[in-house]
Amino acid sequence: MKKFLHILVLLAAALTLTACGNLKNSDLANNAKTSNTKTKTYQTTDTGNNGYTVLLKNGHYVTSPIAGLTATGNDNSVDTREIERGLVQISKGVYSTNSYVFQEGQYISAATANDWLARKSKSNPSGLNPEQGEKKHYKPFYLEEILEQDYLTGSGSNYHIGGISIGLAMNSIDYYQKTTGGPEYQEQISRTAQTTAGQTAAEQIVMRLRQRKALKKIPITIGLFSKTSKDSLVGGTYFLSGTAAANSSKITKWKSISAQAEVLPTVGNKKAINSSDASSFNSFKESIQNYFPNISGVTAILRYENGKLSQENISITTQFYGYEQVQSFTRLVLSTAKKYLANDVPIEIKIGSVNDIQALVAKETGDSSYQVHIYGGE
Incomplete structure (x- = not known):
């Protein structure tokens, strides 16, 4: 976990460059x-x-x-x-x-x-x-x-x-x-x-x-x-x-x-770039919203290279602040992500209120495991 947090610090300094270590x-x-x-x-x-x-x-x-x-x-x-x-x-x-x-x-x-x-x-x-x-x-x-x-x-x-x-x-x-x-x-x-x-x-x-x-x-x-x-x-x-x-x-x-990007859910009658990816995201979204009804919004930015999904970033806005609520919800997000989202691409899921980021669930590469960090928690 310490190594994961160090990576986040370097990413903030160097933006898109993956660099960590001594x-x-x-x-x-x-x-x-x-x-x-x-x-x-x-x-x-x-x-x-x-x-x-x-x-x-x-x-x-x-x-x-x-x-x-x-x-x-x-x-x-x-x-x-x-x-x-x-x-x-x-x-x-x-x-x-x-x-x-x-x-x-x-x-x-x-x-x-x-x-x-x-x-x-x-x-x-x-x-x-x-x-x-x-x-x-x-x-x-x-x-x-x-x-x-x-x-x-x-x-x-x-x-x-x-x-x-x-x-x-x-x-x-x-x-x-x-x-x-x-x-x-x-x-x-x-x-x-x-x-x-x-x-x-x-x-x-x-x-x-x-x-x-x-x-x-x-x-x-x-x-x-x-x-x-x-x-x-x-x-x-x-x-x-x-x-x-x-x-x-x-x-x-x-x-x-050949690169494309889109925001999900789509607006109006706009078709998703890939209907299967959109369906997976919708299943993920509905699952967590059914568990915690006081979710303000769930959106995703998907990026494609040569027609294939290359990155997925999800933002979840909550209306709760309790420690146990954040803990419980983050565990749910982790298990739901494993169930519905793509296994072979980097994924970042930010959980937060309007003012603060409360938790981060992410995997850096397609073949890596999810890492979880709850801000102000354990």
């Missing part, structure tokens, strides 16, 4: 200048279940200077998590978890990212969004966010950059005002337009990164992500990825990514 000290000369009088100390975490070892500096997780930057402020927290998680999954197909160490991106500065996310203009020729059009011919912001992830190779004190992954979050809807303080309008952006704008931006970014000495001879992977609407309960998905080989400034082949 720290390993190394004096790492990693693209950072060191003082003659004070040597910087680096550590790595032990790798977890099919995850990357994470690089720490002076015992601290290294964050990216461009995290959270957006072109227009169209920021959805569920998108943010999926942009990072999805890029890690793409990267695993290029940079082996056995050979590369992860670190949040350090090569693109905040100033550079802001210039790239802005519109192209005489004063900002590096802008990757189109020039401002006339009022009758509005040109939307296509590129909303840029995410950088660095993958390092080596051992001991000889780690160095081995590859970079860049996530480009493309708007599916651009929100704008014709006049300051005026009504908000929406511009729908097709997948074809997302693809064209995303691939064009990717080519420019690869060429610009190649101008840096440290990045001339490493692979550069680009993923194109489609953002959802501002009020969506489920995050967007990646739809294309490609890699510029070492010494190349061209992505010669783009790979389509």
Whole structure:
């Protein structure tokens, strides 16, 4: 249980990276200048279940200077998590978890990212969004966010950059005002337009990164992500990825990514992606609601890759606070999950009131056992 809780802490710090265990000290000369009088100390975490070892500096997780930057402020927290998680999954197909160490991106500065996310203009020729059009011919912001992830190779004190992954979050809807303080309008952006704008931006970014000495001879992977609407309960998905080989400034082949996500129960007459998965969730939901009638809501976010369920996250909102009630209900959720939910995918079930998380029932991989933690309990 202690190991499980430690994993949760690291997940909160590193979001989608699975990393846990003891720290390993190394004096790492990693693209950072060191003082003659004070040597910087680096550590790595032990790798977890099919995850990357994470690089720490002076015992601290290294964050990216461009995290959270957006072109227009169209920021959805569920998108943010999926942009990072999805890029890690793409990267695993290029940079082996056995050979590369992860670190949040350090090569693109905040100033550079802001210039790239802005519109192209005489004063900002590096802008990757189109020039401002006339009022009758509005040109939307296509590129909303840029995410950088660095993958390092080596051992001991000889780690160095081995590859970079860049996530480009493309708007599916651009929100704008014709006049300051005026009504908000929406511009729908097709997948074809997302693809064209995303691939064009990717080519420019690869060429610009190649101008840096440290990045001339490493692979550069680009993923194109489609953002959802501002009020969506489920995050967007990646739809294309490609890699510029070492010494190349061209992505010669783009790979389509088949990914879908949905919220259950569905609303209105919308059909579920997979009727069997929806039926299993409904059976789970009805079972726990029949046992404890004072349940405010049970919802799930299901993610699919290549048509197959890859992850299921369930949220249960309760209206009780008693210790024994939470204990009893958590045991019920565990047994019901084992009975009705898929056995071969990661599952996370959060139980909580409106204000607090009361318990967590989860399994990290398809073949692992459920772990249970009751907050404030045993």
